[in-house]
Amino acid sequence: MTTDKAALTVAGLRIGTADRSLVRDVNFTIAPGERVGLVGESGSGKSLTTLAVMGLLPEGLTAHGEVALAGTPGNLLARDDRAMSRLRGQAMGMVFQEPMSALNPVRRVGDQVAEVLRIHRPELGRSGAAARAVELLSAVRLPDPGEAARAYPHQLSGGQRQRVVLAIALANDPAVLLCDEPTSALDVTVQAQVLDLIVAGTKTRGTGLLFVTHDLAVVATVCSRVLVMQDGELVESGPVAEVFGRPRHPYTRALLDAADLTGSAPPPRPESTDRPTDQSTGEPEARPMVSVAGLSRTYRRARTSLRTPPSVPALRDVSFDIAAGQRFGVVGESGSGKSTLVRLLAGLDQPSAGTVRFAGQRVDGVPERRLRFLRENLQLVFQDPTGSLDPRMRVGEIVAEPLVALRGRAWRTHLARVRDLLAAVGLPADAADRYPHQFSGGQRQRISLARALAPAPKVLVADEPVSALDASVRGQVLDLLASLADTFGLTLVFVSHDLSVVRRICDTVAVLHAGELVELGPAEQVLTRPEHPYTQRLLAAVPSMSRALAGATAGELAGERQERAEPPA
Template sequence: MKAVLEVDGLDVGTADLRLVSDVSFTIGAGERVGLIGESGSGKSLTALAMLGLLPEGVHARGSVRLAGVGHDLVGAPEQRMAAVRGAAMTMVFQEPMSALNPTMRVGDQVAEVMLLHGTQADRRAARAAAVELLDSVHLPDPERLAHAYPHQLSGGQRQRVMIAIALANGPSVLLADEPTTALDVTVQAQVLDLILSGVAQRDAALLFITHDLAVVATVCERVMVMYGGRIVESGPVKEVFAQPRHPYTHGLLAASDLTDLDGDGRLRTIPGSVPAAGRFPDGCVFRTRCPNAADDCTVLPAWTESDGGGYACHHPVATPEKPPSLQQSHFRATPLQEGGFAASSRPALIEVRDLQRVHRRPRTSLRQPPPTVQALRGVSFDIAEGQRFGLVGESGSGKSTLIRLLAGLDSPTAGTISFDGRDVGGQPERRLGFLRERLQVVFQDPMGSLDPRMRVRDIVAEPLAGRREPDVRGRVAELLTAVGLPADAGDRYPHQFSGGQRQRISIARALASRPSVLVADEPVSALDVSVRAQILNLLAELVERFRLTLVFVSHDLSVVRQACDTIAVLHHGELVELGPSAQVADAPGHPYTRRLVAAVPTIRGALAGRTAADLARGAPEEL
């Protein structure tokens, strides 16, 4: 296979810190390679260095050669790099709303990249080609959407626009940096299929960066595992994932498997957290978290070309014949009770009956009534005290509307909500004090829900303001310890913590008022697999310790199955399935639930031959 991209001895760092060290690899034409590792491992920095897009003060050394480009990309002047970016090598970013220009129509943005690189003769031809590209990524009514602005599209549609831009000039290398992290599983499957079909048509090389091992197993032929700015293991996906040699790879595989539990019934995790950028230890960069660490690990392991290359571990793991990630689910389906609904012997703490919510959009015409959107359509269910209740559905299914109603942050159009026998729906704020004390919410994005100007101790103590708490400082210290944060965490600000640590702060704040119900809204959707396992374990421990009722909201059915004992599936505002977690996840009765299950990528399914196209069309895992 002819090499299209050659990276040799790539170092990235500042004057004081080394962030990426001695990274070397090649990718051939049409080859699909995954780059995996936790946040802070150096994955995105490696890609940005290849494109010459490093932040100010961060510099690269080494060599990056691209077929058809007569100069080294490292150290090349901006004028030369501008000719390469968007033409020979392009990138699909994680957050399309940040990458797209909010003031330009999407069709003009697709046309712009072709005009800049001269692949279309004039603006008219570029606009026509842009519509064709939007059609090729399966956007509905591409001529109409070409005139839309980014904010008028859904997240999946915006990512399709980004793919169209990236493929517009027929690149030889496509870099995809976490392109599906924030998408629903069904939309993710469609986007993955589009990326693969796009690179296949152009025989382009693909470097796919992600922390989701199941996605890499589905998309890529070869994988590189990065930690501490170094590649610690690489090779064919089927070999690395079936027989991992490095303890870090083994830990990632164990943490990604939501059906593999330890003796205490908890998910397996990698101890500790990723050190701050550039603060990795000398010698083996993983030794401070490695269960096999010994004295000789203070010496940097030698680079080995075997199995694809990497810094070989001094103490490689003895891999079992069949890793947990390749085994069948540990869960067993249990039959639903009569009527298809899971009843509980415990009394209901929350009762929802015939709940409806209609949103009115801004008026578009003086002669017509304002358009309406029915977010919820007659939803009914009970949540018992101590129950772990999961809400599953895609974006737009009504999940967020429902939890706002449960939390008394919105009023229903029709129907009732009662909390411990007291009416919640439509009550003025002055009458909801009982609910504010007993029900708290943990939001998806802790960086957006935590005040960046407040110290952590003040953030956690804020819900206690005006309450009779004899020892606020002691209560804050108790909560920070309960969520596994260090003793000095209270003196720091949110930006000084990792994403997983910020989510722990959010949980501590939610527990400050001693609630009986904890609502977790997508709390792990943007986290690494190891941090995800830690947060799920933490929630399970806190639910047991404080005897909480948990309402867990997610678009990922596999996560909800692990966290909850009951699952409710929402689709277009209707409750289409409700039952025990194992039953709903392993033997779904509704076609929509079956589609959600079929769209979830798994390592076991991928290694058995399940492709992104299979996920996109909802093919079952057992092909």
């Protein structure tokens, strides 16, 4: 196997158990400084391929074939874990999806960066490694790198933590950087900054990049070549412009169709969308379904001294109305106040000032025992169905849970309603007797939707309900959500940082920034002709496949973005 000109060579890679093949005959090379994307849906084998290259496959899985790394003799698959551990962090750098899982929560950030230097470059000494750690934190554009080095991971934002992980991965100028969904949990502007740093870091060092993701627009922005993986096999590969512009394989075409959300306006809606009527006049009811006025929420941090605890304003004087049957989108970055707003609308928190009304009834200041009307008429769907579904309960119990809580009786007495709801979200009736882990991520989110619909609510609040899903599954769940809203006459409050998703499903959009409502209007207007600079910046930061395929490089795109320094958490 020739590796003279390759940073990484993978040949005939096979991964599986004793009786099952998961990855079959994978072949590719990455040249020094080349950026290669590996795309495919969950279960396609892309993460397993990356783990095999790093020697981190889970117990019970074995890899066969050849993996060669520039400057390292022999086949990496033949090395034991001790030998591979000497390569990780030195010849290979790794950036995973969730930085909090990669960082030690009880050690200072600077110590964790310095550690990888001391292990592989002991000649630096403790003080030299500490000084170099601060330089690396500065190189990934952390504000006040000296202060950041003294911080613990929980004291930094998500984007700042991912910058720390990137600093660790690039500390020893590796031959190859492997990134597995490194930006999928980040807001669009922070994602843009981290992508720019990955490109700049690998370009400066001549490091080969393997970028694993399900986001095709990100690959089009960052990479020059792409590999498409389906069911453990590479089904298409080539230059990004060629594969995405003229796809040959049906699976690639399906991925591209599923990813094309940016230009999608809300689907046509029936003229007879259920809106309550005033019984005395027969006219549509003028009273809003949800109304907030002068809404503010200020949190106080725990007292650490005799001084007055510092206050953190999460929402500031927010006002808007949501009409019955409306699909109302709320967008903004982490820390913008979206989650605080959801908690206030659902009566799970109390405002510091202002009012929340549901169909004319006050929600703020009302004790929980008097909020039954809200619990019956407003339901929530959360981001991560795995975390919001009890793994010890059968699906039937989960779907019937709101009915049991509100109306009593054992869950099986509600079985007819449960089966109707499962059918409505596209799941078979026998799903009621199975457990959440027996379903895919998209199916689990359908279970969450069925549970939310159980008490026949008037309002459904969906908080980032598709951000953890693959592009094709995301499109299916969005279409289902829109269909359910029409079928059940729901008022939909859809919270997300993904502007293309919001444009796909919402007719009205509210933009939050630092707790303030900075823009509000029809979705098509706000998301195509934004007036506020913050909304314009959000839109500019969204990875655009058409712009990338038109020839814009990641560096040119970076020039269009207004770099925003992240404040310390």
